[in-house]
Amino acid sequence: MSALLIEGGKRLHGAVKVHGAKNSVLPILAAAILGRGESVIHNCPALSDVTASVAILEHLGCRVRTEGDTLWVDASQLVRSDVPDALMREMRSSVIFLGAVLARTGEAEMSFPGGCELGPRPIDLHLAALRRLGAEVAERAGALCCTAVGLTGCDIVLSLPSVGATENAMLAATGAEGVTTITNAAREPEIVDLQNFLRSMGARVRGAGSSVITVEGGRPLHGGEHTVIGDRIVAATYLSAAAAAGGEAELTGVDYRHLSTVIAVLSEAGCAIRSTPERICIRADRPLRGVRPVRTAPYPGFPTDAQAPVMAALCTAEGTSVFVENIFESRYRHVDELCRMGADIRVEGRVAVVCGGKKLHGAAVKAADLRGAAALVVAALGARGRSTVTGLAHADRGYQDLAGDLRALGAEITRTEERET
Ligand code: EPZ
DSSP states (O other), X not given: OEEEEEEESOOEEEEEEOOBOHHHXXXXXXXXXXXXXXXXXXXXXXXXXXXXXXXXHHHHTOEEEEETTEEEEEOSOOOOOEEOHHHHHHOGGGGGHHHHHHHHXXXXXXXXXXXXXXXXXXXXXXXXXXXXXXXXXXXXXXXXXXXXXOEEXXXXXXXXXXXXXXXXXXXXXXXXXXXXEEEXXXXXXXXXXXXXXXXXXXXXXXXXXBSEEEEEEOOOBOOOEEEOOBOHHHHHHHHHHHHHHOEEEEEESSOGGGGHHHHHHHHHTTOEEEEOSSEXXXXXXXXXXXXXXXXXXXXXXXXXXXXXXXXHHHTTSSSOEEEEXXXXXXXXXXXXXXXXXXXXXXXXXXXXXXXXXXXXXXXXXXXXXXXXXXXXXXXXXXXXXXXXXXXXHHHHTTOSOHHHHHHHTTOEEXXXXXXXX
């Protein structure tokens, strides 16, 4: 089992370029299916979720090749319209392929994406949007079978600004005759990135980043070309690492405006953060201070994905901080492991109280989900002594080279690849 070995308690000092955004490239890879030609995607991160998406594209009949961080997807010929169960199990967010496959082929089949470590992950809003566009959606024996003789543009209103449902509706709407409006759409930067990729394919999409997105569908699309935005959650993780360990770090490759709520919280905790369009510089002289309650919310609110790493940094603060996780039901699975490192955190339902003033010490800890893995690494950097972090398959879904990037920031961290026994 592979593990990260971390010698904590040392201040950071270094610079790193943040890789492309996982939550942007995944819907963009699905969107590539819509183009009757070859798409080129730059700044594509090397993540296990990207590998899983490429496997789905090749299963469907696309030809994919990679050179460095550029991916070519030729979707001229599709031969299938189903996502195999094994691939769905590997990555539940494969549900994002539903709208694109349906728009391109008129049908789509995949096993029902189950819940995940974060709790139940319903897709009722995705299915309601597809039905509004005219798709027949049958749920048979754990499988989703969608057919559409033709999709027709319409007005879709989402009861909550779901990122995935917004993306599925956008992708399906490109294949619908006429105009579709998506109201109460998610406003995340990754939605804007998807719109920009779709536009490069000849699609007429506007409004991404606002609550109302309009798609003029029914036009055949060609291959597009796009450079994926930097990953704002990876950037939030690295800022949290500098805050926890103390020292200074310079991040490039990401738009600071995409993580302004995270920057505000870390600044309130006592970090000095300067941002320009090119870089984010953080200086953290310990000890951090406790902050006012951090409530996760849809963008532009505080991102749920940053809750765990920022909480880890605040475990080292002198004062107490409170988190309220409003998006997912089970997103405090990193708390027990942080407490093994000496943190004092009390969880009551959606509320976590992080009592400050504790000195963290190294420990052997295991990650239970993607951002929880990041949180354990952040805490280990701020802890005195050696830590071992396992459960790295979770981290590999969203961090291209966590150890390498943190070493570039001056951390003493190595990854051991012990063979599975
Ligand atoms: C996306 O997940 C991200 N994943 C998540 O990132 C992120 O945490 C989440 O958005 C919120 O920002 C990708 O983009 C691949 P949602 P998604 O639909 O689309 C409920 C990470 O760490 N809901 O916005 O699944 C749902 O239960 C991952 O990178 C319904 O009720 O999130 C949740 O409570 C984790 N019905 C809330 O909406 C639906 O049909 C937000 O979910 C869909 C969602």
